Amino acid sequence: MRARNRELIGLIPASLLVTAGFAGVFIQRQNALSNVSLTYGALFLGLCIAAHIFIRITLPHADPYMFPLVAVLASFGLVMIYRIDATLARQQAQWFVLGLILFAGTILLFRDYRKLEQYRYIIVIVSLGLLVLPRLPGIGYAANGAYLGVRIPGLFVFQPAEVSKIGLVIFLASYLRDTRQVLVQGGRRFLGITLPPLKQFGPVIVIWGLAMAILVVLSDTGSSIMFYGGLLAMLYVATNRLSFVVIGLMAAAIGFWYLGTHIPHIHARVETWLHPLNPELYHAPLGSYQVANALFAQAAGGLFGEGFGRAALTLPNGGVLLPAPQTDMIYAVITDELGLFGAAAVLITYLLFVARGFKTAMLARDSFSTLLAVGLSAMLALQVFVIVGGVTRVIPLTGVTLPFISYGGSSIVANLVLVALLLLVSDRARRPA
């Protein structure tokens, strides 16, 4: 079967999911199946088919599974958000439309994505500049103690880290393509470990510093782990030197340890991570209330969950039981309602997407394409790990979004652009010579 037909068939589960999901929420809400659920399903399917036709025309050879996997995640996210707040779901659907427009724009504008390399320094400077915005007075704002967002009053709110991650990957892919040989060959052996040459390794050290700075200045553990992890992943693929990764991990570990024990606000976050059920921390402002209730929500879910629309999010007096259910805590809501199995299914869907991204990287015929595909896929995987890890207490919680599922305009738009880039790489890689 041709690739594009496989993609079309792959969209069927997504449309079924969105229809069944809305039907489930409706039945739970009103004990009646409204035809609105079918309308939502049909509209969503229409959007996906439009995107599919666009891909069919512009990128006929691209990976056929990537877009359906994204559609499954996005439709599932839409249902979850609808279940939490119907108004937000409408906004999310609008963001999805805007995201698809930018998705199409990216594909049209960067048919030859390799020209991105020419702008790599502009891209990296803009990306880093964006990251600092949340700390600027007037437009930046803090959520949960971390400086994650930019708010232009009356216009929009956006999270620069979502955009910056793509810019950084483009820069690193290009930079490492140029220096990978030097990094390997110019290295000196010391005690059996290959030490990279300092000159070429400089920018890498800069990014290490950047990750630490993000942690200190923005208090954003999540982006810090995401960017640094992405860097190490690309460095490893580019050089095939485990020693670089080990050195990198050790440097990060020392940095995290030092900051975690010496910077009060980071130490406080580590404390809430280690002792979320300590009553004092639980009741403290910016304490462990959110993490603890994420755990309670998961405990309520059990193996199979309580069912769509049944998770408790608010208190009878109207108070908040689970803060930020549509963004940071959406994984906890999913686990509460669909249980361990539902949550695992979501994680496996992400893993399948990442697998397709890596497959694309392996098929790519030039180093830049390979590194770009690896970087983008790894970044997405790390983003999932950071937020789900935070909710499940594997690592301290930071508010990054669960890609395609969480409510958030910048997230859905940026991640659709990320998919567009992966599809561009894939189309070139799979095009018959």
Place this chain on the structure above:
Amino acid sequence: MNGPIVRLFGVIVLLFALLIVFTSRWTVFEAAKLQNNPLNVRTLLDELQIKRGQILAADGTVLARSVPAAGNTWARTYPTGPLFAHAVGYSIATKGEAAGLEESAAPYLRGLQTGLSSIFGQLSPRPVGDDVYTTLDPNAQRAAQQALAGEAGSVVAIDPSTGAIKVMYANPTYNDNGANPGAGCGAKDCLVNRVTQGQYAPGSTFKIVTATAAIDSGMYTENSVVNGNSPITVSGVPLSNDGDQSWGPQTLTTAMTYSINTIFAQVAEHVGRATMTKYMKRFGFYSKPPLDYPSGQIGISQPWSSTTGKPFPPGSPDEDIGRIGIGEGGLLVTPLQMAMVASAVGDNGTLMTPHLIARVVDPDGVTVKTINPTVYSHVMKPSTAQAVTRMMEKVVEEGTGITVQMPGVTIAGKTGTAQIGPSGSNLTQPAFVAFAPAQHPKVAIAVMVDESNGGYGATVAAPVAKAVLRVLLSEGQ
């Protein structure tokens, strides 16, 4: 570059596996621990969303029901309020507080939540609890309330043949409606259910136990003669009869009829600690009665040491068994225990397990559980029970209990008037224990009053018992 990509993917798979492991940890392995964490209000929310079943009296009077509250939750209301507050208790889910049957019958009232249904939570609809029918009799309970009005004390009535509790009323009571049950009940703790938790000096009502031990052990008969002179020395301290009256040689029956202290003190000493303790245990002393009521709200009946301030170990050589034999010597009892004593004698020596719940009915009206009468202990031989019954009949016929006489009914009873407060004070704890009709009793009753200024069991407690007996005996005829 394909090798590193594959290995990198392996690392990502491992990271995701870690996420699934941690999700399993919270959803399955540590779920119970998290759900029981006091910080977790979800359990409470679930509780609020359960429509608990009703609690009803034996005749169907609603004692507790659920009413819709804000945000899809339910609240409890108690139509009879203070009348049944001690028996029914309260359940305030928002605070996680409960008392009385609301606490002890909660598994029924919340509906049976099996482990399976909590795992397959979404397969079962929102739970509706079962209704609990009690054995309580609203008319008799009201009679107790009226008769006891103005006195701190308690009334408890049991059906001796089944152990069903018909009346459980304690004064002061409280209103179990509202967010703060018992708020503003003054210095006396109105939340204390005096029937099950009150610690009273039984006084002469305990002579029923002494007589049982004496006769059932074969050491005495109801006609055994003992010298009733006063005072005598018991455990090195002089003991007098009421008014220091010297009765001379008298039968045990006469000693019971006129409540002669010196005779029963000698009998108890002669029967001995071991035998007395054995019979007390058979009646239920030294342990919590197995009532379907919160264990934390049930007191133990036993003698206390005035020197250590702790209960004597059963049969302790330090206890003054002579004085215990007449309901003194540090002995403190619950009214429920004394009603169980009367019940055992009335039921031919067999003590039935006391219970408040009669049956459990599911929302479809199907009876899912019926509480069958069970034997708690065989206290004495039927012949002993007959002898003690005859002695107690005499008390009402011509002795200290004539105040409860009712036309057409033979009542077997025993008065008690314990001296409390500093020596020389006039304060007493009047008590009356009885069962009726004497030969085939329908009711065993204990009435105990906290404090009286010179009042007697016969004058303060017995009239209360009479009022309640009149209602209970007139029913079902």
